Amino acid sequence: xxxxxxxxxxxxxxxxxxxxxxxxxxxxxxxxxxxxxxxxxxxxxxxxxxxxxxxxxxxxxxxxxxxxxxxxxxxxxxxxxxxxxxxxxxxxxxxxxxxxxxxxxxxxxxxxxxxxxxxxxxxxxxxxxxxxxxxxxxxxxxxxxxxxxxxxxxxxxxxxxxxxxxxxxxxxxxxxxxxxxxxxxxxxxxxxxxxxxxxxxxxxxxxxxxxxxxxxxxxxxxxxxxxxxxxxxxxxxxxxxxxxxxxxxxxxxxxxxxxxxxxxxxxxxxxxxxxxxxxxxxxxxxxxxxxxxxxxxxxxxxxxxxxxxxxxxxxxxxxxxxxxxxxxxxxxxxxxxxxxxxxxxxxxxxxxxxxxxxxxxxxxxxxxxxxxxxxxxxxxxxxxxxxxxxxxxxxxxxxxxxxxxxxxxxxxxxxxxxxxxxxxxxxxxxxxxxxxxxxxxxxxxxxxxxxxxxxxxxxxxxxxxxxxxxxxxxxxxxxxxxxxxxxxxxxxxxxxxxxxxxxxxxxxxxxxxxxxxxxxxxxxxxxxxxxxxxxxxxxxxxxxxxxxxxxxxxxxxxxxxxxxxxxxxxxxxxxxxxxxxxxxxxxxxxxxxxxxxxxxxxxxxxxxxxxxxxxxxxxxxxxxxxxxxxxxxxxxxxxxxxxxxxxxxxxxxxxxxxxxxxxxxxxxxxxxxxxxxxxxxxxxxxxxxxxxxxxxxxxxxxxxxxxxxxxxxxxxxxxxxxxxxxxxx
Numbered sequence: 001x002x003x004x005x006x007x008x009x010x011x012x013x014x015x016x017x018x019x020x021x022x023x024x025x026x027x028x029x030x031x032x033x034x035x036x037x038x039x040x041x042x043x044x045x046x047x048x049x050x051x052x053x054x055x056x057x058x059x060x061x062x063x064x065x066x067x068x069x070x071x072x073x074x075x076x077x078x079x080x081x082x083x084x085x086x087x088x089x090x091x092x093x094x095x096x097x098x099x100x101x102x103x104x105x106x107x108x109x110x111x112x113x114x115x116x117x118x119x120x121x122x123x124x125x126x127x128x129x130x131x132x133x134x135x136x137x138x139x140x141x142x143x144x145x146x147x148x149x150x151x152x153x154x155x156x157x158x159x160x161x162x163x164x165x166x167x168x169x170x171x172x173x174x175x176x177x178x179x180x181x182x183x184x185x186x187x188x189x190x191x192x193x194x195x196x197x198x199x200x201x202x203x204x205x206x207x208x209x210x211x212x213x214x215x216x217x218x219x220x221x222x223x224x225x226x227x228x229x230x231x232x233x234x235x236x237x238x239x240x241x242x243x244x245x246x247x248x249x250x251x252x253x254x255x256x257x258x259x260x261x262x263x264x265x266x267x268x269x270x271x272x273x274x275x276x277x278x279x280x281x282x283x284x285x286x287x288x289x290x291x292x293x294x295x296x297x298x299x300x301x302x303x304x305x306x307x308x309x310x311x312x313x314x315x316x317x318x319x320x321x322x323x324x325x326x327x328x329x330x331x332x333x334x335x336x337x338x339x340x341x342x343x344x345x346x347x348x349x350x351x352x353x354x355x356x357x358x359x360x361x362x363x364x365x366x367x368x369x370x371x372x373x374x375x376x377x378x379x380x381x382x383x384x385x386x387x388x389x390x391x392x393x394x395x396x397x398x399x400x401x402x403x404x405x406x407x408x409x410x411x412x413x414x415x416x417x418x419x420x421x422x423x424x425x426x427x428x429x430x431x432x433x434x435x436x437x438x439x440x441x442x443x444x445x446x447x448x449x450x451x452x453x454x455x456x457x458x459x460x461x462x463x464x465x466x467x468x469x470x471x472x473x474x475x476x477x478x479x480x481x482x483x484x485x486x487x488x489x490x491x492x493x494x495x496x497x498x499x500x501x502x503x504x505x506x507x508x509x510x511x512x513x514x515x516x517x518x519x520x521x522x523x524x525x526x527x528x529x530x531x532x533x534x535x536x537x538x539x540x541x542x543x544x545x546x547x548x549x550x551x552x553x554x555x556x557x558x559x560x561x562x563x564x565x566x567x568x569x570x571x572x573x574x575x576x577x578x579x580x581x582x583x584x585x586x587x588x589x590x591x592x593x594x595x596x597x598x599x600x601x602x603x604x605x606x607x608x609x610x611x612x613x614x615x616x617x618x619x620x621x622x623x624x625x626x627x628x629x630x631x632x633x634x635x636x637x638x639x640x641x642x643x644x645x646x647x648x649x650x651x652x653x654x655x656x657x658x659x660x661x662x663x664x665x666x667x668x669x670x671x672x673x674x675x676x677x678x679x680x681x682x683x684x685x686x687x688x689x690x691x692x693x694x695x696x697x698x699x700x701x702x703x704x705x706x707x708x709x710x711x712x713x714x715x716x717x718x719x720x721x722x723x724x725x726x727x728x729x
Contacts, residue, residue, distance in 0.1 A: 012040060012559045013462035014445045015054040016118040018618050020185035020192045021447050022046040022054055023460065023561060032466045034058030034441065044563035045458040046192035051185055052616045056627045057440070065624055065690045066422045067436035075432070080424065085472060088433050089480055089490040095416045095432070097487040099389045100133075106359070106385040108485075109137035109378065113395020114145070114619055121437070121474035122394065123448035124532065125482075128502055129391060132482035136356050136370070137378060137387055143371045144401055145304060146188055147714040148312030151366050154351030155586035156320060158576025160367055161452055164320055164335035165189045166299035167567055168197040168455045171333045172206045173295035175288065177233050177315075178305025178720075182217040183613040187303050190338075190447075190454040195221065197455070207295070209288070211236065211280070212305065213610055214638070214678060215671040227673040230610045231309040231721025232278040233302065234596060236285060237318035239274025241266040243289035244325045251293070251327035254571050258585025262321055265585070265593050273600065279673075292326050297333025299323060305610065309720045311596050313713040317589050324584060329571075336567040337574050340451045341459040341550060342533065343540030350578050353588070353713070359385045363715045371715030372401045373707040379410040389416040391485070393478070394437075396620045398426040399684050402717040403659050403707035404700050420477060423621055424689045435481065437474040441465040446533055457568075459542075460561030461533065461552065463526075475499055475529055503528035507535055514539060524552055592713050604675075605723035609657065609704055612638065612680040620682035623698075624690040635698025636667035638678040639726070644668050652729035655679075657722055660703040663729050677726060679704075681719075 008029050015022045023043030027036040037057045039050035070088035071080050083091075100108055110133055116122025130138055142150070154160035166174055168191055179187065181194035191197055198221055202208055210222040211233070219225040228236060244250050245263050252259065271282035292298045300322050306315040320329060328334030354364035360377040363370060370378075375397070378387040390411065398408045411417060411430035419428040420435045428434050437443070445462040472480060479499035484490040492498050507528075511517045516539075523538075525531040534552035542548040542564055555562065577583050616628040623629055637655060644666065647653075655662050655677065664679065672678055684700025685693035702719070709718045 011465045014460055016440055016445055017053045018185045019187055019190050019450050021190055021450055022049055022192045034061050042560040049193035056625050059625045061439050061441050063624055071434040073432050089484045092418055093484040093487055096485050099415055103388055105134040107388045108133045108135045109387045109390045111392045111395050112140040114141040115394040117449045120444050120446055121478055125475050125478040128482045132485045138369050139372045139375050140369055143715055144717045146307055147716045148307045148711055149188055149316040151313050151714040152316035156583050158350045159347050160351050162574050163453055165453050165455055166301045167333050167336045171297050171299050173298035174208050175300045177211040177302040179303035180216040180218045180613045183615045188453050190450045213673050213676045226280055229279050230608050233306045234311040234315040235274045235277040236280055238266055238269035239271045239285040240289040240322055242269050243286050249293035250325045253327045254329055255581040256584045257579050257581045261585035298328050299335045305720055310718050312711040312716050314592055330569045337570045338452055338454045339457050339541050341540045341542050342448055342536040347576050350576055366714055371710055373710050373717045376406040376410040390414055391418050393420040396425050396427045399620045399682055399700050402702055402705040404702040435477050442468050443474055457564035461555040500528045503532050588713055607724055608676055609722040609724045610678050610720045612678045614680050623693040626692050629696040635680055635683040637664045638667050638669050638672045640672050640674045641668045642674045647726055649728055653726045654729050655724050655726050657704040657724045659706040662699045662703055664699050
């Protein structure tokens with residue numbers, strides 16, 4: 001009897017579905033279908049950890065509702081048809097340049113969604129689209145998420161990508177605000193197996209305190225959980241800063257400017273004032289300051305719940321003010337800076353915001369972006385510079401941006417729209433052309449963005465597991481799109497396709513600036529994208545052109561990834577401030593303290609809305625996977641039972657804000673504090689063409705968020721602390 005052999009094969013890659021960068025072992029059958037996924041135990045960073053999102057990678061990779069060919073919409077009938085790649089790009093090249101020629105470059109806008117941070121194409125080639133459009137109307141999910149942290153870091157350290165992260169593996173004390181890494185796996189803090197790292201900290205005698213309006217899964221793991229009124233985190237942190245000064249508990253160990261200015265700014269924010277605004281007892285505010293100062297090592301970490309609030313940038317600033325004042329910035333066990341392996345030309349000018357402003361509301365740019373909260377204004381308001389054509393890449397702002405219903409109406413008014421997306425969804429249904437990326441297993445992977453925020457220095461590169469066939473890569477789609485937007489031949493000229501032309505231009509320019517033009521022949525790789533990655537690795541802090549040994553071949557020879565060691569002190573070398581010191585009191589932020597001080601006498605709303613992270617969800621496109629919309633992943637309104645009784649509510653209720661209203665099912669729970677209700681993000685698939693998502697539609701929480709309210713220094717949207725009323729349905 002012939003022996004039966006298993007023709008399947010197991011390959012390695014990094015999970016692209018969240019910020020944890022976990023290594024995966026993926027088994028493919030002979031037809032290149034994913035048959036199983038498990039954690040890569042030999043990955044030195046993730047060590048086999050995997051979450052439900054990673055375990056569902058195969059289902060997402062082969063979702064039957066994903067688009068596999070370009071789609072073109074007939075505006076007259078509203079119907080869709082498949083098209084060839086050439087036909088799709090030809091239509092773009094015909095329509096888009098004509099609109100720009102008639103109305104100017106500012107009539108075009110670009111929106112980049114969150115998944116761009118998880119792809120090689122998004123990291124390396126999105127700038128090509130920005131340059132091709134030549135517009136200041138650039139928007140992304142950053143201003144619905146983390147922009148306050150990046151603005152605060154930019155003003156303090158001179159570079160918005162120089163973001164301190166808690167040194168989780170060595171800290172003795174962690175104060176966490178508005179973060180729920182047991183659900184999210186971490187954010188602006190790349191730490192595979194975040195739960196395991198927190199448990200290890202407690203097992204070695206460390207202390208872990210969570211401040212959150214909800215008793216989250218993370219809060220249940222903590223030594224202590226403190227309820228706090230949504231949006232008041234900056235008051236709590238100022239109360240801690242006040243106490244550190246008042247009790248002479250400061251121990252500043254890095255060179256700073258503005259220490260006395262911070263002391264003066266904190267003078268009004270006594271623990272009693274902080275308590276009145278936050279609901280945290282004054283004696284607890286004092287104790288937190290004392291514990292942070294007394295711990296051998298400590299770190300303060302705050303994330304999306306604090307970023308997406310009215311004083312998000314001040315909160316993120318105060319996080320690192322405390323890290324500085326307690327001697328824990330840039331120190332092992334404190335808040336430290338990763339040293340990412342893939343380098344380039346370092347920033348030479350200090351960071352600043354407001355180099356231009358939006359046309360309608362005059363909101364300032366940050367990091368080259370305008371706030372997504374004003375995108376609908378730019379489309380619907382007539383006049384010179386009105387946006388008439390939009391490109392979206394891997395984003396669904398109708399569900400993810402504030403006042404999503406306004407964007408839904410605005411997109412319908414556009415003269416032309418192109419979406420690079422795997423789905424026909426709530427946003428892309430307004431497009432004239434949809435260009436789908438390949439399956440994830442057909443794409444390379446290197447975490448350019450996320451490894452800048454890692455809690456341990458690490459590098460890993462994954463080649464595509466499955467051939468592309470006759471379709472373009474995701475990077476190729478973006479490069480061809482950029483060519484079509486400017487009317488250039490999207491199939492390339494002179495024997496060089498647009499993608500190779502872009503890469504060669506970048507490689508030549510970077511090597512010239514580095515004085516290494518003669519080293520071009522040394523770069524390796526199967527294509528120009530890999531050669532770019534090789535160049536970045538060689539130029540990086542561990543690279544062979546920088547005194548080290550790292551290059552692309554080293555990563556190819558180590559497919560499980562390479563541990564580059566624990567975080568090391570990097571100051572003052574990592575600073576890009578004009579003073580070459582940590583700017584502890586940037587004037588922009590001191591100015592905003594006055595706005596915050598003006599809220600001291602405001603009455604707290606009776607009821608406010610906050611968001612909610614879910615373990616099996618990261619973006620709206622994950623709601624079409626049956627395994628990810630099961631269990632606790634429900635679109636319900638969490639509400640305290642006392643509020644249910646006080647308001648006379650039943651099974652469903654009407655939630656109303658200044659922006660809109662929703663009817664939602666209630667899920668009473670003691671896990672949320674009275675006076676606060678919570679809805680998860682990214683739902684509302686009522687009109688979706690995605691079968692699973694449509695069957696689990698939920699409601700769009702961003703119907704309730706008001707796009708007229710933003711965090712002033714960063715322009716970030718405010719999703720937490722939204723005043724609402726809740727009445728019986």
